[in-house]
Amino acid sequence: MSERLEDIAIAMVADGKGLLAADESTSTIKKRFDTIGLESTETSRRDYREMLFRADEAMKKYISGVILFEETLFQKAADGTPFVDLIKAAGSIPGIKVDVGAKPMAAFPGETITEGLDGMRERLANYYKAGARFAKWRGVIAIADGLPTWGSIKANSQALARYAALCQEAGIVPIVEPEVLMDGAPGTHDIARCAEVTEWVLRTVFTDLYDARVKLEGMILKPNMVIDGKNARKASIEQVAAETVRVLKATVPSAVPGIAFLSGGQSTEEATAHLSAMNSGYDLPWKLTYSYGRALQDTALKAWAGRSENVAAGQRAFTHRSRMNSLAATGAWKQDLEKAA
Numbered sequence: 065m066s067e068r069l070e071d072i073a074i075a076m077v078a079d080g081k082g083l084l085a086a087d088e089s090t091s092t093i094k095k096r097f098d099t100i101g102l103e104s105t106e107t108s109r110r111d112y113r114e115m116l117f118r119a120d121e122a123m124k125k126y127i128s129g130v131i132l133f134e135e136t137l138f139q140k141a142a143d144g145t146p147f148v149d150l151i152k153a154a155g156s157i158p159g160i161k162v163d164v165g166a167k168p169m170a171a172f173p174g175e176t177i178t179e180g181l182d183g184m185r186e187r188l189a190n191y192y193k194a195g196a197r198f199a200k201w202r203g204v205i206a207i208a209d210g211l212p213t214w215g216s217i218k219a220n221s222q223a224l225a226r227y228a229a230l231c232q233e234a235g236i237v238p239i240v241e242p243e244v245l246m247d248g249a250p251g252t253h254d255i256a257r258c259a260e261v262t263e264w265v266l267r268t269v270f271t272d273l274y275d276a277r278v279k280l281e282g283m284i285l286k287p288n289m290v291i292d293g294k295n296a297r298k299a300s301i302e303q304v305a306a307e308t309v310r311v312l313k314a315t316v317p318s319a320v321p322g323i324a325f326l327s328g329g330q331s332t333e334e335a336t337a338h339l340s341a342m343n344s345g346y347d348l349p350w351k352l353t354y355s356y357g358r359a360l361q362d363t364a365l366k367a368w369a370g371r372s373e374n375v376a377a378g379q380r381a382f383t384h385r386s387r388m389n390s391l392a393a394t395g396a397w398k399q400d401l402e403k404a405a
């Protein structure tokens with residue numbers, strides 16, 4: 065019997081758990097490996113992901129699901145165990161990134177449109193067979209002088225809605241990720257501008273999801289936090305939390321079971337502090353948790369540095385960050401826990 069979308073979605077945002085975004089495409093993981101001077105090959109990518117997925121405590125206690133890149137979904141650990149089996153054995157859910165990337169949008173200079181809808185029904189059937197029970201699609205919205213435009217917001221929003229409808233048809237929970245960039249060029253906008261654009265984008269996305277007949281109970285939203293641009297960071301933790309909650313309450317129906325944030329280039333500790341602040345002191349209709357890529361992986365990647373003798377150190381770093389974010393997901397994180405570690 066196939067699982068209900070609602071149940072999968074609820075499991076993805078279970079108390080004190082969140083998602084590990086490990087779906088870096090080949091070009092993005094190369095950039096990450098460049099920072100530790102490691103060549104990106106199928107084997108080095110496997111070794112890195114295996115280190116994360118075998119971090120037992122983190123995976124069992126803090127990670128509800130892992131977003132994978134297609135290569136990783138079908139990849140095996142060094143001993144031949146499929147990664148999907150490793151993830152499932154830890155009680156976590158395998159997921160798959162199904163978009164094929166944000167591409168320059170014709171006639172919209174400086175903006176992108178995410179591609180990947182063609183042939184998606186067939187691909188989803190294969191991913192389901194391989195064990196994926198949720199998927200992810202990311203639309204990217206940049207803030208700059210005169211940007212974003214309505215044309216690009218609408219096109220990205222409609223693509224997200226089409227993708228979500230196809231996922232639900234396939235028995236797969238869609239993670240709907242409309243990312244308003246904090247670290248796009250020039251990254252000098254203030255928090256008020258981010259709030260205005262995020263609200264505009266989310267209103268559009270939920271209208272398109274309704275028009276596409278997407279069942280809100282069987283999806284997860286993955287938004288940016290409302291924060292000022294990376295090159296103009298000023299807003300306090302409390303301000304980011306308050307503005308993010310305000311915009312989400314104004315736009316996200318309570319039928320959505322959970323919201324799992326992206327970290328978007330925030331420092332690892334900032335991403336944790338913001339999440340914890342939102343989970344303490346606000347009355348919220350949905351779960352708020354993490355679906356972090358960089359904010360869960362950065363310290364682990366550095367500790368590992370591509371060396372087999374550092375696997376345990378990398379796993380310790382990943383476990384620590386996962387535990388801190390797990391505490392943040394229930395509003396129980398405190399800064400001195402970082403120092404203690």
Ligand code: 5MM
Pocket residue numbers: 085086087088089090091092093131165202243325326327328329355356357358359
């Ligand atoms: C892990 O990075 C994801 C895929 O990026 P590319 O398609 O560009 O390789 C990305 O979508 C990620 O899942 C989200 O942005 C969340 O990651 P961060 O690092 O922002 O938390």
